[in-house]
Amino acid sequence: MLKRKSIPHITINRLSIYYRCLEKIVEAENKKDYYIISSSKIAEMTGINSAQIRKDLAYFGQFGKRGTGYYIKNLHIELRKILGLDKRWSVIIAGAGNLGQALVNYKGFKKRGFIIKGIFDNNPLSIGKKLDHVYIYDIEEMEKFIRKKNIMIGVLTVSANSAQEVANKMVKSGIRAILNFAPTHLILPPEIKLHNVDLSIEFESLTYYLSL
Amino acid sequence: MLKRKSIPHITINRLSIYYRCLEKIVEAENKKDYYIISSSKIAEMTGINSAQIRKDLAYFGQFGKRGTGYYIKNLHIELRKILGLDKRWSVIIAGAGNLGQALVNYKGFKKRGFIIKGIFDNNPLSIGKKLDHVYIYDIEEMEKFIRKKNIMIGVLTVSANSAQEVANKMVKSGIRAILNFAPTHLILPPEIKLHNVDLSIEFESLTYYLSL
């Protein structure tokens, strides 16, 4: 795919929202008369400003027809390509705790091309068991596994204490992206894509606003 | 607490990061010679620009000493107050799926004052059971429960389809904040604090960058 200049990260996040919005329509669609959508209709469904939507889409091409709108199926397919969801992505999860389990069981992933190849933990009681048809392996075998299976994405659901160490192993074995759920600041080489999800922040900012 | 004008939401999120950073030091602290911290030290630990940190803190007061830095314990306590973490918050979770379970089991919540009072689900197989000492109730009883126990925060880990409906019930019963994990755009009265956490977005933006 082409390298385009300075597309805001938040635009990419919104593409994912548009994608799901269209997906919902495509899956519900029976009537043929509902195959076009306008930016203001998407705006209404997502709560995002319609000019914002048009600008976001315009980063990637001219998908719409002036005076008409966007062809739902076409835009859906384009977004899937842009987001890389037309490919398969091999994923491993480090940490077989509750969050790790929740992610393994999430049905939406397979549909979007994310294949969870293995879960890794250091707890002897977990190792060897299965979660939703995925084996839990000893974390000692993670590096070999990543290399052998050419894993692209590693998900960290381990404790904050061990997150950096486990991340280092992932990087050493050639992983290309890490989704970090541990509430800690990871330091990684710049070529590794790193996204952080911090659930505590969401709770703690809620209570700030409740305290006002 | 005083109402202050236009503090960016993202500043609140960062306060939560500073808070955890200080917490880590306070808990590890044995040596008395390590009781002051500079904004550049926090910057190093969190990856956030030091001017940003000083500006964020300055929204709420002058906590530092010029030429010296910030007293760790003092700043820790101030942040706790600002974030409302010195109070207890009654929480319920709607949806006893894997994510709901993961949240119930997360140890960090109790420490920060979040008390999970109940879990609600519509699955007869789950109702009546316990998750980590918290009962799972029939979702039909949720509204009564919220009113009776004066619940402040509702967490939505139900499906996207039912999220709006369950949220409406929460609002009707007097809940004041909702943390929504369902990948859908909720429409709520403006006085309800709403935060969304969308895990799919994080995965899908990763694959965008991997596809470049």
Add this chain to the structure above:
DNA sequence: CACTGTGAACCCGTTCACAGCA
């Protein structure tokens, strides 16, 4: 006429740079 695509204006968070102070 309706709706997209987009330059320009706007707004606001970030970073700089330095005055203020221990």
Add this chain to the structure above:
DNA sequence: TGCTGTGAACGGGTTCACAGTG
């Protein structure tokens, strides 16, 4: 001197407004 607090400059994402077009 060292580090905070902060006005000012900067940068970039958002919104406006309208030209372009089916």
